[in-house]
Amino acid sequence: MNAVAASDVAQTSEFIAEPYQPEGPTVIDCDVKKIFYGDFLAVRDSVVPVEKHKITAFIGPSGCGKSTVLRSLNRMNDLIPVFRFEGNVIYHGQDIYASNVDPVVVRRYIGMVFQQPNPFSMSIYDNVAFGLKLNKFRGDYDEKVQTALERAALWKEVKDKLKNSGLSLSGGQQQRLCIARAIATEPDVLLMDEPCSALDPIATRQVEELMLELRERFTVGLVTHNMQQATRVGDTTAFFSVDISKSGRTGYLVEMGPTRQVFDDPKEDLTKEYVRGEFS
Amino acid sequence: MATNPFQKADSASSITRPPSGGERGTDSVFRGIAYACAGIIVLLVIAILWELGKQALPAMSEYGLGFWYGTTWDVNKEVFGVLPEIWGTLYSSLLALLLGGVFGIAIAIFLTQDFIHQKLALVFRTIVELLAAIPSVVYGLWGIYVLIPVIRPVADWLHTNLGWFPLFGTDLSGPGLAPAALVLAIMILPTVAAISVDAFRRIPYKVKEAAYGMGTTKWEAILKVMLPTASSGILAALVLGFGRALGETMALAMLIGNANQISLSLFAPANTLASLLASSFPEAGAVEVQALMYAALVLLLITFIVNVAGLAVQQYTVRKFEGKQ
Numbered sequence: 373m374n375a376v377a378a379s380d381v382a383q384t385s386e387f388i389a390e391p392y393q394p395e396g397p398t399v400i401d402c403d404v405k406k407i408f409y410g411d412f413l414a415v416r417d418s419v420v421p422v423e424k425h426k427i428t429a430f431i432g433p434s435g436c437g438k439s440t441v442l443r444s445l446n447r448m449n450d451l452i453p454v455f456r457f458e459g460n461v462i463y464h465g466q467d468i469y470a471s472n473v474d475p476v477v478v479r480r481y482i483g484m485v486f487q488q489p490n491p492f493s494m495s496i497y498d499n500v501a502f503g504l505k506l507n508k509f510r511g512d513y514d515e516k517v518q519t520a521l522e523r524a525a526l527w528k529e530v531k532d533k534l535k536n537s538g539l540s541l542s543g544g545q546q547q548r549l550c551i552a553r554a555i556a557t558e559p560d561v562l563l564m565d566e567p568c569s570a571l572d573p574i575a576t577r578q579v580e581e582l583m584l585e586l587r588e589r590f591t592v593g594l595v596t597h598n599m600q601q602a603t604r605v606g607d608t609t610a611f612f613s614v615d616i617s618k619s620g621r622t623g624y625l626v627e628m629g630p631t632r633q634v635f636d637d638p639k640e641d642l643t644k645e646y647v648r649g650e651f652s
Numbered sequence: 653m654a655t656n657p658f659q660k661a662d663s664a665s666s667i668t669r670p671p672s673g674g675e676r677g678t679d680s681v682f683r684g685i686a687y688a689c690a691g692i693i694v695l696l697v698i699a700i701l702w703e704l705g706k707q708a709l710p711a712m713s714e715y716g717l718g719f720w721y722g723t724t725w726d727v728n729k730e731v732f733g734v735l736p737e738i739w740g741t742l743y744s745s746l747l748a749l750l751l752g753g754v755f756g757i758a759i760a761i762f763l764t765q766d767f768i769h770q771k772l773a774l775v776f777r778t779i780v781e782l783l784a785a786i787p788s789v790v791y792g793l794w795g796i797y798v799l800i801p802v803i804r805p806v807a808d809w810l811h812t813n814l815g816w817f818p819l820f821g822t823d824l825s826g827p828g829l830a831p832a833a834l835v836l837a838i839m840i841l842p843t844v845a846a847i848s849v850d851a852f853r854r855i856p857y858k859v860k861e862a863a864y865g866m867g868t869t870k871w872e873a874i875l876k877v878m879l880p881t882a883s884s885g886i887l888a889a890l891v892l893g894f895g896r897a898l899g900e901t902m903a904l905a906m907l908i909g910n911a912n913q914i915s916l917s918l919f920a921p922a923n924t925l926a927s928l929l930a931s932s933f934p935e936a937g938a939v940e941v942q943a944l945m946y947a948a949l950v951l952l953l954i955t956f957i958v959n960v961a962g963l964a965v966q967q968y969t970v971r972k973f974e975g976k977q
Binding site: 446448451476477478479480481483484486488490491492493494495502503505506507537539550553554 | 858872
């Protein structure tokens with residue numbers, strides 16, 4: 373055994389980021405101890421507070437676990453049978469991983485927009501009204517649907533074809549439809565998992581502007597592998613990296629702070645290298 | 653060999669070259685075979701229609717449209733009508749579709765929506781598909797020796813206690829619509845189940861994620877998202893199953909009772925076009941054969957209409973739900 377290498381290993385695998393002390397009130401206090409997929413340790417030791425009415429950006433190289441952490445915030449990962457979460461995610465004083473919490477309820481309060489646009493194969497109207505019907509909303513559906521589509525900056529384009537299938541729209545429009553669908557029920561938090569990765573630059577710009585508007589009403593968690601996007605819309609940024617020292621590739625939080633500080637004055641060398649574009 | 657307009661681009665180091673004459677030849681031979689196969693199918697259908705029409709022509713000119721709504725089939729008086737058979741065909745097939753459809757779709761949901769382990773689901777699916785491999789005559793025998801005795805007490809009870817209800821209006825004398833429809837339902841089950849399973853499998857994972865991401869429970873995800881998404885495939889399954897039920901012959905000839913009557917009762921004997929053909933042909937004289945040919949044409953037309961209508965509905969759902977033009 374090479375003694376130097378061994379000490380390196382010890383150093384990186386024990387590294388735990390200094391916890392970020394948020395300035396404002398938080399909505400979700402996420403404390404990941406370990407996340408497993410089967411035997412594979414995907415993420416370890418990451419404390420990520422999500423602040424109210426702010427956009428928390430998750431950045432880092434591929435496989436660093438940023439998506440995994442985001443998806444743990446509304447128990448989407450529970451769909452994967454071998455997924456195992458150790459730690460706690462406190463949302464309004466309640467650990468969402470407590471045994472008495474139904475993941476279905478968590479997902480109604482914490483909405484999600486996915487990497488690939490995934491409208492349902494039903495009309496545009498029905499897509500947006502889906503969550504309203506699901507929550508047995510009694511009231512003016514037309515108004516709620518219109519408001520959601522307006523907030524998603526899609527109303528003007530689709531107001532004359534609400535009966536058309538959601539799948540007949542272009543990719544960028546589909547993604548905004550998915551955002552409208554997610555915000556129609558006015559969830560507390562909106563999680564966005566690389567929402568622009570399948571979009572062209574114009575649609576990306578529209579969705580980014582949308583995020584900034586949504587921040588006024590909701591709290592947003594955003595995974596992106598586009599660093600410019602994080603600087604454009606992120607209020608706080610959490611930088612994750614991968615730890616290849618052990619048998620698997622385990623992701624962990626390296627640094628978290630206000631976006632400007634993370635990008636302009638990072639505390640960790642690894643962050644510095646990443647934001648300079650030295651690896652990705 | 654065609655000239656290569658990019659010859660100048662060839663450098664000593666390049667290994668690109670245009671396809672050779674032989675490669676182009678294979679291409680056109682393959683295209684020819686594909687066209688021929690498609691053409692033969694069309695010709696075959698036309699030939700069958702032509703032959704059937706030719707044989708049925710005397711009966712068609714003799715009985716005309718009256719054949720469709722006539723209710724007697726009397727060889728001695730040479731009076732032929734197939735309304736009871738049309739009724740029996742559609743009634744038994746619809747009942748079978750109702751039962752087989754519900755069970756088939758339920759099985760498809762059970763096998764695809766994470767209720768059981770994938771490997772176990774495969775075993776289940778194979779067993780369901782094995783149902784399709786059982787010969788029709790075996791189904792008929794099973795119906796006579798197992799199913800009829802089993803349903804007889806139920807039928808008797810229903811008739812005695814709920815006899816005022818048209819569906820239970822008569823006694824089950826043995827063969828009848830109920831055993832025939834039940835067996836038919838089992839026979840179309842594998843078709844409906846297998847094609848519905850494929851329809852559910854085709855749904856991308858992201859749709860499931862979207863449903864759960866909205867906070868649906870498992871049943872809400874299945875009923876409100878997965879079923880509508882798979883609807884065009886499920887409709888195709890139902891159309892194919894219905895088509896199979898319409899044309900099924902042997903088991904029905906053994907189980908339906910071959911009675912020339914129109915009754916709403918599930919326990920009354922009835923007849924279908926296919927079983928009329930099967931049971932009458934062996935002893936038919938020249939005139940009856942012509943009438944039977946006409947009946948065969950009627951069956952073919954009904955099947956054709958059902959398939960076209962089913963296809964139209966399916967295309968409509970594809971356009972409506974999936975936004976494809």
